[in-house]
Structures are given as structure tokens and as C-alpha cells.
Amino acid sequence: MTEFKNTERELYFFRMRLMVVAGFIFFCFLALVARFVWLQVIKHENYVTQAEDNRISVVPVVPNRGLILDRNGVVLARNFSAYTLEITPSKINADLDVVIDQLAQLVDIQPKHRKRFKKLLEDSKNFESLPIRTRLTDEEVARFTVQRFRFPGVDIQARLFRQYPLSETASHVIGYIGRISTADAKRIDESDDDFDNYNGTDYIGKAGLEKSYEKALHGTTGSEDVEVSASGRAVRTLSRSPAIAGSNLVLSIDIELQKVIEEAFGDRRGALVAIEPETGDVLAFVSKPTFDPNLFVEGIDQASWDALNTSIDKPLINRALSSSYPPGSTYKPFMGLAGLESGKRTAGFTISDPGYFMLGGHRFNDDVVGGHGTVDLYKSIVESCNTYYYMLANELGVDAIHDFMQPFGFGQKTGIDLEHEAVGVLPSTAWKRSIFKKPAQQKWFAGETISLGNGQGYNSYTPLQMAHAVATLANNGVVMRPHLVKMLEDPQTHVRTLMVSKESYRIPLKQSNIDLIKQAMAGVTKEGTSRQVFAGAGYESAGKTGTAQVIGMKKGEKYNASKIALRFRDHSLYTAFAPVDKPRIAIAIIVENGGFGAESAAPVVRKALDYYLLGKRPVGKNSDGTPTDHSDPDLMQSEAEVTARAESEGGPQPGKTTPAPND
Numbered sequence: 065m066t067e068f069k070n071t072e073r074e075l076y077f078f079r080m081r082l083m084v085v086a087g088f089i090f091f092c093f094l095a096l097v098a099r100f101v102w103l104q105v106i107k108h109e110n111y112v113t114q115a116e117d118n119r120i121s122v123v124p125v126v127p128n129r130g131l132i133l134d135r136n137g138v139v140l141a142r143n144f145s146a147y148t149l150e151i152t153p154s155k156i157n158a159d160l161d162v163v164i165d166q167l168a169q170l171v172d173i174q175p176k177h178r179k180r181f182k183k184l185l186e187d188s189k190n191f192e193s194l195p196i197r198t199r200l201t202d203e204e205v206a207r208f209t210v211q212r213f214r215f216p217g218v219d220i221q222a223r224l225f226r227q228y229p230l231s232e233t234a235s236h237v238i239g240y241i242g243r244i245s246t247a248d249a250k251r252i253d254e255s256d257d258d259f260d261n262y263n264g265t266d267y268i269g270k271a272g273l274e275k276s277y278e279k280a281l282h283g284t285t286g287s288e289d290v291e292v293s294a295s296g297r298a299v300r301t302l303s304r305s306p307a308i309a310g311s312n313l314v315l316s317i318d319i320e321l322q323k324v325i326e327e328a329f330g331d332r333r334g335a336l337v338a339i340e341p342e343t344g345d346v347l348a349f350v351s352k353p354t355f356d357p358n359l360f361v362e363g364i365d366q367a368s369w370d371a372l373n374t375s376i377d378k379p380l381i382n383r384a385l386s387s388s389y390p391p392g393s394t395y396k397p398f399m400g401l402a403g404l405e406s407g408k409r410t411a412g413f414t415i416s417d418p419g420y421f422m423l424g425g426h427r428f429n430d431d432v433v434g435g436h437g438t439v440d441l442y443k444s445i446v447e448s449c450n451t452y453y454y455m456l457a458n459e460l461g462v463d464a465i466h467d468f469m470q471p472f473g474f475g476q477k478t479g480i481d482l483e484h485e486a487v488g489v490l491p492s493t494a495w496k497r498s499i500f501k502k503p504a505q506q507k508w509f510a511g512e513t514i515s516l517g518n519g520q521g522y523n524s525y526t527p528l529q530m531a532h533a534v535a536t537l538a539n540n541g542v543v544m545r546p547h548l549v550k551m552l553e554d555p556q557t558h559v560r561t562l563m564v565s566k567e568s569y570r571i572p573l574k575q576s577n578i579d580l581i582k583q584a585m586a587g588v589t590k591e592g593t594s595r596q597v598f599a600g601a602g603y604e605s606a607g608k609t610g611t612a613q614v615i616g617m618k619k620g621e622k623y624n625a626s627k628i629a630l631r632f633r634d635h636s637l638y639t640a641f642a643p644v645d646k647p648r649i650a651i652a653i654i655v656e657n658g659g660f661g662a663e664s665a666a667p668v669v670r671k672a673l674d675y676y677l678l679g680k681r682p683v684g685k686n687s688d689g690t691p692t693d694h695s696d697p698d699l700m701q702s703e704a705e706v707t708a709r710a711e712s713e714g715g716p717q718p719g720k721t722t723p724a725p726n727d
Contacts (some may be wrong), residue, residue, distance in 0.1 A: 163217075309556070
């Protein structure tokens with residue numbers, strides 16, 4: 065039976081299928097148009113920006129760090145350029161240790177370099193690249209460059225490095241820089257001012273002036289807009305915003321004076337601060353022992369860190385700034401001035417010194433058995449009579465002593481431009497109530513006041529505070545804030561901005577009283593406890609010896625240094641200013657466990673004053689044992705000349721062992 069096709073029906077279904085296909089095509093076309101409108105119209109600016117970002121890379125331009133110079137232009141901290149082999153861990157697909165082993169076949173990589181790299185990897189997780197080797201030689205650069213294709217994620221960068229050319233000299237003042245740690249990065253992130261300015265920066269000040277003047281030294285980071293290819297290679301620089309180099313620091317320090325003093329200390333521990341009284345310029349700021357700040361720049365190795373950190377001498381402690389000591393008898397001129405200003409003492413007032421002072425059945429002994437006889441203010445300072453000041457302290461009382469000493473800066477921060485300055489202790493009844501918890505301990509006892517008179521007891525001050533006080537005394541009560549940075553210098557224009565502030569305030573003192581104290585301190589160097597040390601000096605100086613106990617002696621026991629372990633012996637102190645009529649320099653020094661003030665401390669001060677006032681340098685020895693003299697021959701005096709002059713003036717001869725009356 066023949067089957068006939070339904071043409072109309074088939075044509076209907078064909079048309080329906082055609083319409084569905086056409087509708088689908090139209091829908092797809094409409095979707096493409098919609099997407100086109102979305103991308104090209106609605107999101108046009110966004111994708112143009114992204115395209116530009118992919119095409120243009122913003123590269124930070126790290127500024128040159130400012131130099132640090134002494135007052136005479138000697139460079140103490142500088143920069144130099146060198147090649148560094150750096151690894152970006154996030155771009156290393158292979159085992160990192162294997163990559164380093166392969167690199168070691170091209171570049172000298174020692175175990176210490178590996179240890180430092182791993183430490184940096186742990187501490188500096190926010191950085192893209194970390195150095196495995198610094199200061200590559202030209203040969204090492206060439207060897208790696210040829211094999212560069214084998215090491216994705218490893219590259220050579222030209223970097224600026226910090227260098228301290230004088231090594232350990234003035235290291236506590238200058239400080240050092242180091243790689244930015246996680247803590248540093250967090251602090252920078254939290255600071256709106258610093259965040260953008262540290263893009264691309266790997267180093268930051270860690271200690272000393274490098275830290276306290278970080279913002280001035282760092283400068284302002286610049287940027288470059290660089291066009292890059294699809295592979296990430298730089299094609300051309302489109303625009304550039306130059307970096308602004310950091311300011312140079314011009315210090316008040318005389319680095320040659322600093323050297324003389326550090327050499328005079330030798331291997332002994334202690335500190336010395338020298339200040340220009342009229343301006344507050346710190347001329348020398350010595351803390352011994354010192355350390356080499358170059359060790360810290362690229363990350364100190366473990367062996368060096370252990371040696372510094374575990375040393376019994378504690379070389380990382382800035383003793384001049386952060387350690388406090390009893391001032392000993394160097395406190396007596398200020399006590400004498402307090403007596404004059406309060407009316408408790410006059411120039412002609414005398415006491416009869418039996419060699420001790422009794423209070424409530426307790427005996428406070430003088431260093432001289434039998435006493436000093438009849439003692440006035442002048443003699444009490446020249447011969448350092450303890451009994452005189454036991455009596456004066458008892459009459460004044462602790463709070464009156466506190467109130468008089470406070471304006472001189474004792475027990476107060478001086479405001480010097482270094483961080484971590486210690487406060488020290490200027491005792492008072494209020495201080496004792498605040499420091500002790502138990503009511504029985506909070507009470508101030510009369511016997512505690514007695515030892516304050518000769519600089520013992522609770523008294524504890526930094527060498528900086530002592531030098532500041534002596535400088536204020538030398539400056540007739542005009543207080544100048546001590547400072548280390550004298551000027552900021554623009555590295556481009558060389559325009560200098562003076563950082564020295566005007567006087568802080570004036571202590572209301574009678575000039576006649578100041579003159580009497582100065583006269584007595586001048587007598588110390590002529591006929592008193594430091595007469596031997598300053599015999600034949602070509603200038604008139606004023607000084608005061610001091611000895612501070614480290615451990616107390618049992619009742620009835622006499623101090624004998626030879627029977628006491630070195631680190632428990634008394635500290636040696638000396639304060640001075642010169643010339644007496646117009647002081648140019650004021651000094652405070654402590655030599656830890658150095659014994660009497662005239663024995664260890666005063667000779668160092670003599671060498672410092674000889675250099676600063678006369679240009680004389682101490683005589684040393686060459687490697688062959690022959691004497692060397694770096695001083696001006698027209699200014700240097702021979703020992704024979706000093707001896708002859710001393711004999712003609714009737715003074716003791718250098719080298720003789722005439723005992724000092726005290727200290």
C-alpha cells in the first residue's frame with residue numbers, strides 16, 4: 065500500500081526547527097552584544113586600568129641614606145654600592161637547599177651565609193627577595209650571569225651598603241642599621257607617614273643615632289613607571305619621580321678626641337662624656353668596651369652575636385647613657401654649693417674633723433684616720449673630707465638635697481638625642497614611698513641621709529647626667545640641653561640647619577658661691593687629690609676625684625683592693641672642666657673597678673684635656689717598639705719638661721708615689 069507524505073506537516077516542523085535555531089543564534093548574538101557592552105562600555109575604565117597595570121610596573125627608587133660626619137667633617141657612616149645574589153623563595157619551584165647547592169658551584173657560599181639566609185627567611189617573611197651572598201666579585205657576577213637561565217627566582221641586584229669606616233670607634237653613638245624585621249615592618253605598616261616611603265627599602269636604623277634620626281637619614285623614596293612586556297621584561301621607562309637622599313648628620317663629636325679617650329681607656333670598662341658648657345655640644349661620648357657596628361648591617365652571625373651577648377663585659381650596653389652609678393665624692397662640689405645657697409655654710413665656716421661623724425650611736429668614718437683637722441669649704445673639696453659632708457647632709461635633709469640637685473639634672477633625663485636614656489635615682493622621701501611597697505620600708509631614716517653627702521647611699525646617676533651637671537656648674541648655672549647632632553645638611557645644596565637649641569633655663573645661684581666652688585675645684589688639681597696627675601699641665605683646670613663603693617664593707621673591716629676580686633673593687637670617678645676662667649670643655653668619667661679617682665679616672669681626663677686644649681696626643685709605640693707621637697711637636701711637652709716645671713713650682717714629680725689625701 066502506497067504511503068503518502070504529509071508535506072504540510074513536515075514543512076511545519078522544519079520551520080519550527082529553523083525558528084528555534086534562529087532564536088538560539090539570536091540569543092547568543094544578543095549575549096555577545098551584552099557582554100561587549102559590559103566590557104567595552106560599562107567596565108571600560110576598570111579594564112583599561114588593569115591593562116595599564118599589566119603593561120606598566122611601578123618600581124620604587126630607594127633613596128641614598130644620609131652620611132654621618134663628625135664636627136670636622138670626618139665621615140663616620142657612609143654608603144657604597146655592591147652586587148648581591150638574591151633569592152625570591154616564592155619563585156623557587158625546586159628544593160631551596162638544592163638550589164643553594166647548585167649556586168655554590170658558581171658563587172662562594174659559606175655555611176655562615178646559609179645560616180644567615182635561613183635566619184632572614186624566618187624573620188623577614190614580608191620581603192620578596194633575600195640575599196644569600198653580598199659583595200660579589202666581578203668574576204662571580206660573570207659566572208652567574210652566564211648560567212642565569214638555570215635559576216628562576218634567583219637574580220643579582222646592585223645594592224647600597226652601609227659602612228662604618230672607623231669600626232668600633234664611637235659605635236655606641238653612631239649605632240647601626242639592619243634588615244627590616246617583622247616587628248619593624250609591622251610598625252611601618254601602622255604608620256601612615258612611613259608606609260609608602262619604605263617601599264623597596266630593606267634596611268632601617270636599629271641603634272644609636274642611626275635609629276633616633278631614622279627619618280632624616282632615610283630620605284624620600286622615589287618611583288619609576290616602567291613599561292614591561294608580556295614576559296615581564298622591562299621595555300622602557302615612561303616616567304620617573306626621583307628619590308630624595310636622606311640628610312647628612314653633622315655631629316658635635318670630635319672624633320679625634322673620641323679616639324684619644326677610647327685608647328686611654330684601653331681594656332678597662334667604663335664611660336666618659338665631654339660637653340662644651342656654653343652650647344651643650346657633646347664633644348666625646350665614650351662607652352667601653354665597644355663593638356663593631358659593621359657586624360650588624362647584613363645580619364650578625366651567631367658566633368659574633370654569642371660573643372657580644374654573653375661577654376661578661378657587656379659591650380652592647382651604652383654605659384654613658386643607660387647605666388647609673390653612685391657619684392662618690394664628685395658630688396661634693398654640688399653639696400658644698402647647696403650648703404652655701406641654703407645658708408647652712410659660708411666660706412669661713414669651719415668644722416673640727418675627728419675622722420668620723422656620729423649619729424644615733426652609728427659611726428660614719430672618714431677615709432683619713434684621725435680626720436682632716438679644721439676644715440672649711442675650700443679644704444673640704446680640695447682634700448675631699450667626708451666628715452664635712454656627713455654633717456652638711458644631716459643639716460640639709462634629704463628633701464632639701466633633692467630639690468637643690470634636681471635642676472642640675474641629677475636623676476632626670478637630659479633629653480639628649482639618643483633613645484634608652486636611664487633616669488637614675490635622686491632620692492627623696494617621696495621617691496622612697498613610691499619605690500617600696502611595705503610601709504616599714506617606705507620610711508626614710510636619718511642615717512640614710514648621711515651617706516648621701518659624699519655621693520653614696522641611694523644616689524645613682526648616669527655619666528651623662530654627671531657631665532651635664534658639671535657643664536651647668538661651669539656655665540654658671542645656665543642649663544643647655546646636651547645634644548650629639550649639631551646640624552642637618554642637605555646632600556644636594558649643602559645647606560645646613562642648626563639643631564642646637566637655646567638655653568633650657570637658668571638656675572638662680574649667687575655668682576660668688578659658684579666662684580668659691582670653682583676655686584676649690586681648681587685647688588683639687590693644684591694641691592688636692594689630683595695634683596700629681598695634673599702637674600705641669602699647660603692650662604688651669606678644675607676637677608674633683610671620686611670613689612664609689614661596689615660592695616659594702618663589714619663593720620670594722622678596712623677596704624683592701626688586693627684582697628677583693630677585681631669586679632668588686634671600687635669604681636674610679638673624676639669630673640672636670642677647663643680652662644677655669646672660660647670653660648671650653650666639661651667632663652665626667654667612671655672607670656669601673658678602677659679604684660681611687662686619681663688612680664684610674666683622672667689620668668684619662670688629663671689625656672683628653674691635653675689633646676682638646678693643646679693638641680697633644682699620648683705617646684704610643686710602633687710595632688717595632690719605638691715611641692710614636694702623632695701630636696704637634698711645637699705643642700707636645702716631654703716628660704722631662706713636665707718634671708722640670710713641676711719641680712720649679714714646688715709640686716710633686718710625675719711618677720712619684722706621694723699618697724693622695726683621699727679618693
